[in-house]
Amino acid sequence: MAAAFTMYFDLVNLAEEHQRVNVLRDRQTRRHPEPIPESIDDAIAQMKAAGASRQELAQLLERLDIELVLTAHPTEAKRRTILSKLKSLNQMLNILERMRLAPGETADLKADLFAEITNFWLTDRARSIRPGVTDEVRTVLYYVDETFWRVLPRIYEDLERALARHYPGLKVERAWLRLASWVGGDRDGNPNVTARVTAETLRLHRGLMVEKYRGAFRNLARRISLSARRAPPTPEFAAWLASRRPFEPHVAYLEQRYPHEPYRIALALLSADMAHASRDDMTARLLSDEPHAPLARLEEIKKPLKLMAESLPEPVRERQLRPLTRQLDIFGLHAARLDMREDAWRINAALAELLRGLNLAQGRDLLQMDAAERTALLVHLLAQPSPQLSSNAGVTPETAETWALFKLLARVRNVYGGDLLGPFIISMTRSAADVLAALCLARWAGCDKGLDIVPLFETMDDLEAAPDVMAQLFSIKPYREHLIACNRSQIVMIGYSDSNKDGGYLAANWALYRAQENLARVCREHGVRLTLFHGRGGTVARGGGPANRAIRAQPPGTIQGRFRLTEQGEVIAARYLNPELAHRHLEQIVHAVLLVSLSDIKNKRSDEISARWRKTMEGMAAASFEAYRSLVYEQPRFLEYWQAVTPIDEIKRLIIGSRPASRGVGVDEIRSLRAIPWVFSWMQSRHNLPGWYGLGAGLHAANHWDQLKQMYRHWPFFRSIIDNAAMSLVKADMDIAALYTTLARDRTLVQEIFGAIRAEYDRTRNAILTITGHRQLLDSDPVIQRAVRLRNPYIDPLNYIQVETLRRLRSLPDPDGEEATALREVMILTINGIAAGLRNTG
Numbered sequence: 048m049a050a051a052f053t054m055y056f057d058l059v060n061l062a063e064e065h066q067r068v069n070v071l072r073d074r075q076t077r078r079h080p081e082p083i084p085e086s087i088d089d090a091i092a093q094m095k096a097a098g099a100s101r102q103e104l105a106q107l108l109e110r111l112d113i114e115l116v117l118t119a120h121p122t123e124a125k126r127r128t129i130l131s132k133l134k135s136l137n138q139m140l141n142i143l144e145r146m147r148l149a150p151g152e153t154a155d156l157k158a159d160l161f162a163e164i165t166n167f168w169l170t171d172r173a174r175s176i177r178p179g180v181t182d183e184v185r186t187v188l189y190y191v192d193e194t195f196w197r198v199l200p201r202i203y204e205d206l207e208r209a210l211a212r213h214y215p216g217l218k219v220e221r222a223w224l225r226l227a228s229w230v231g232g233d234r235d236g237n238p239n240v241t242a243r244v245t246a247e248t249l250r251l252h253r254g255l256m257v258e259k260y261r262g263a264f265r266n267l268a269r270r271i272s273l274s275a276r277r278a279p280p281t282p283e284f285a286a287w288l289a290s291r292r293p294f295e296p297h298v299a300y301l302e303q304r305y306p307h308e309p310y311r312i313a314l315a316l317l318s319a320d321m322a323h324a325s326r327d328d329m330t331a332r333l334l335s336d337e338p339h340a341p342l343a344r345l346e347e348i349k350k351p352l353k354l355m356a357e358s359l360p361e362p363v364r365e366r367q368l369r370p371l372t373r374q375l376d377i378f379g380l381h382a383a384r385l386d387m388r389e390d391a392w393r394i395n396a397a398l399a400e401l402l403r404g405l406n407l408a409q410g411r412d413l414l415q416m417d418a419a420e421r422t423a424l425l426v427h428l429l430a431q432p433s434p435q436l437s438s439n440a441g442v443t444p445e446t447a448e449t450w451a452l453f454k455l456l457a458r459v460r461n462v463y464g465g466d467l468l469g470p471f472i473i474s475m476t477r478s479a480a481d482v483l484a485a486l487c488l489a490r491w492a493g494c495d496k497g498l499d500i501v502p503l504f505e506t507m508d509d510l511e512a513a514p515d516v517m518a519q520l521f522s523i524k525p526y527r528e529h530l531i532a533c534n535r536s537q538i539v540m541i542g543y544s545d546s547n548k549d550g551g552y553l554a555a556n557w558a559l560y561r562a563q564e565n566l567a568r569v570c571r572e573h574g575v576r577l578t579l580f581h582g583r584g585g586t587v588a589r590g591g592g593p594a595n596r597a598i599r600a601q602p603p604g605t606i607q608g609r610f611r612l613t614e615q616g617e618v619i620a621a622r623y624l625n626p627e628l629a630h631r632h633l634e635q636i637v638h639a640v641l642l643v644s645l646s647d648i649k650n651k652r653s654d655e656i657s658a659r660w661r662k663t664m665e666g667m668a669a670a671s672f673e674a675y676r677s678l679v680y681e682q683p684r685f686l687e688y689w690q691a692v693t694p695i696d697e698i699k700r701l702i703i704g705s706r707p708a709s710r711g712v713g714v715d716e717i718r719s720l721r722a723i724p725w726v727f728s729w730m731q732s733r734h735n736l737p738g739w740y741g742l743g744a745g746l747h748a749a750n751h752w753d754q755l756k757q758m759y760r761h762w763p764f765f766r767s768i769i770d771n772a773a774m775s776l777v778k779a780d781m782d783i784a785a786l787y788t789t790l791a792r793d794r795t796l797v798q799e800i801f802g803a804i805r806a807e808y809d810r811t812r813n814a815i816l817t818i819t820g821h822r823q824l825l826d827s828d829p830v831i832q833r834a835v836r837l838r839n840p841y842i843d844p845l846n847y848i849q850v851e852t853l854r855r856l857r858s859l860p861d862p863d864g865e866e867a868t869a870l871r872e873v874m875i876l877t878i879n880g881i882a883a884g885l886r887n888t889g
Contacts, residue, residue: 082209094645107641108219111640114226115224116613117230117614118229129170132163134624136163187230187383200373205634228386232388233386246455249385252467253324257380258325260375275308278358281357284354284357333458344464356372394485395414408424436491450488456492471489472580477509483525485500503540503542505549538611543582544721545722551740552740553668554669582613599763686717689728692787693787698731730881734779739772739775742814747814773815845877845884
């Protein structure tokens with residue numbers, strides 16, 4: 048039964064996505080040549096209508112830089128096998144609807160569709176073994192291969208076409224929308240990510256691109272068969288081809304086989320170069336200490352293509368060669384830049400051990416110093432020549448591994464170039480000393496020049512302290528000098544997940560808003576170009592929600608054309624499995640970034656907030672924080688309630704990711720637990736508590752309903768807070784949540800805690816309806832409202848089955864016996880099904 052409902056949601060979601068694509072295509076047809084809302088053409092048209100000059104738009108385009116960072120947090124409950132089947136089913140639906148098929152062909156395709164669904168139905172949904180890090184790398188690269196490879200160039204074409212229409216002659220001749228990844232580089236709390244795994248990840252990234260270009264060059268060689276007698280090459284291109292003859296024995300063979308076809312020969316040579324590159328044992332080369340000359344870089348591949356373009360007729364150049372050169376600009380030889388992430392404590396611990404071994408800590412332990420003392424010592428060390436350290440420096444395995452990472456980064460830069468690498472992110476950054484410690488290790492290893500070192504501020508206290516931390520960093524001479532090598536650019540990451548778990552929905556969102564304002568101010572004061580990196584998840588509690596709305600709700604002056612965000616877990620599949628929906632999502636992101644950034648440049652944001660609104664928001668956030676903390680952290684038995692009424696114990700057992708559910712073992716399990724399983728567990732039990740709890744208390748504390756209505760109408764940030772919470776409330780179900788409370792044995796505990804939760808739910812719901820003026824939640828978005836109402840009754844049976852399965856599992860004498868194994872198969876199905884029905888995990 049659980050399997051049937053779960054598959055039902057997979058197919059319903061597929062049908063819904065298919066319908067969304069049909070609606071989009073209909074809109075494009077009906078509105079042509081006018082742009083559809085929230086498209087790139089729409090953004091440029093709005094700029095034109097608002098009187099944006101060519102100079103203003105050129106200024107914006109010069110700084111435009113959007114980067115999507117794909118992560119592998121353990122929330123993707125679908126195997127890659129299942130994703131492939133869903134993609135296959137979607138392709139069959141497209142053929143059925145869009146091609147003129149003969150009756151026999153239609154019958155055959157429907158039979159194929161039924162066969163694939165049967166195959167899907169009888170396939171194990173759960174992984175039999177926990178995926179390794181490289182398995183997760185391959186999943187990310189699956190999306191690069193299947194979706195981004197074709198969709199990202201389309202987005203570039205959209206901007207080019209819109210500029211040609213509204214601002215003729217204005218162009219962007221560089222990569223401005225790119226991919227990055229954490230998978231294989233994020234070692235924060237994941238002992239499975241080692242230097243060897245990171246080297247293998249880089250090999251897989253490069254390997255995919257080498258094969259993609261090898262095939263692309265080969266295919267293009269067959270198409271661009273122009274004769275030199277009819278389309279003479281330029282002297283520069285002919286000279287390049289002649290320069291290859293002494294080193295390529297098969298050039299003579301190609302010239303004999305394809306006389307007078309120099310373009311085909313050049314492309315065949317480039318394909319052969321990729322074949323040679325595919326034999327490179329990159330992992331072994333990166334882990335070796337043997338000297339090695341730099342290998343072929345991207346520019347050496349792009350040069351002959353540029354020369355060829357100057358010789359080709361415009362239709363061939365623009366429609367056949369240009370897509371490939373654009374892919375080279377976007378993906379390079381690395382597919383996606385690989386970010387590194389490590390916990391601040393781990394970096395400091397490694398440096399402390401090295402300092403003891405080198406006797407450079409003046410007889411003291413770096414870990415025992417306060418932040419000011421550590422800062423002073425590190426400033427002194429950064430002013431000294433780097434010590435000579437062996438490749439295997441460190442006594443403990445942890446320090447040796449951390450040092451090996453920095454040495455690996457140096458090796459990558461020297462042999463393959465820096466394009467493969469993204470920034471180095473320091474999670475749980477608390478002080479300037481945490482950033483200086485990473486800079487010190489990078490300098491000693493020889494990888495500091497141009498390395499973006501990114502502090503990640505995650506908790507409420509850290510967000511409050513972030514502007515002062517950055518101001519202190521910018522005043523430290525060694526760090527100022529480092530920023531010069533980074534073009535005076537600084538990326539700062541803010542975490543939505545841990546701040547929500549720490550302070551609740553409303554207080555966390557306000558803390559994030561204020562942190563962004565103050566970080567932008569500090570960077571302006573120090574002449575530093577800021578890029579805010581948004582660590583968002585899929586759910587509202589973790590910064591999720593409609594991307595366009597979220598971007599337009601950011602504080603004025605904080606984007607300025609630069610935007611970096613994470614795409615996590617199941618969100619990647621929801622947004623990027625279907626290429627048409629991927630295109631729509633990406634154009635909505637670009638649309639919002641363009642419009643918000645132009646307003647910032649012109650200093651004409653209409654959502655500058657008054658002192659009165661700010662004071663009201665401060666009061667609401669404080670009241671909401673108090674309500675949330677009093678329940679989650681100050682109620683002594685809340686932990687017991689959470690463990691009893693959610694499937695958190697089973698979620699921890701799921702083999703859906705390589706990363707542990709907790710950062711470590713501690714007395715305070717809520718603090719040590721990662722935000723993702725925290726949100727996942729509340730979503731499964733239909734409390735959905737992190738997405739709304741405390742908001743009602745905050746809104747009622749303001750008690751100025753007319754003012755709150757005005758804020759909702761005129762302040763995008765406040766409107767997004769209310770609308771996203773409304774979505775969370777609609778996906779929650781207090782009657783189903785009450786069913787989960789029957790799993791708790793202490794009814795007095797249930798009455799006390801669930802009574803408070805239900806009262807806050809009602810208070811929040813009524814407050815939102817009062818502010819929005821709606822009769823029902825989501826009245827302003829009837830399509831989503833209807834979709835949720837249609838889904839919820841089909842989710843309920845899965846919740847009933849899950850509760851009964853949990854009850855049986857918890858009553859078993861042997862939690863790992865045969866009966867438990869069978870019941871856990873049911874648990875996995877219900878978890879998958881509820882996630883698919885709600886379209887959210889963590």
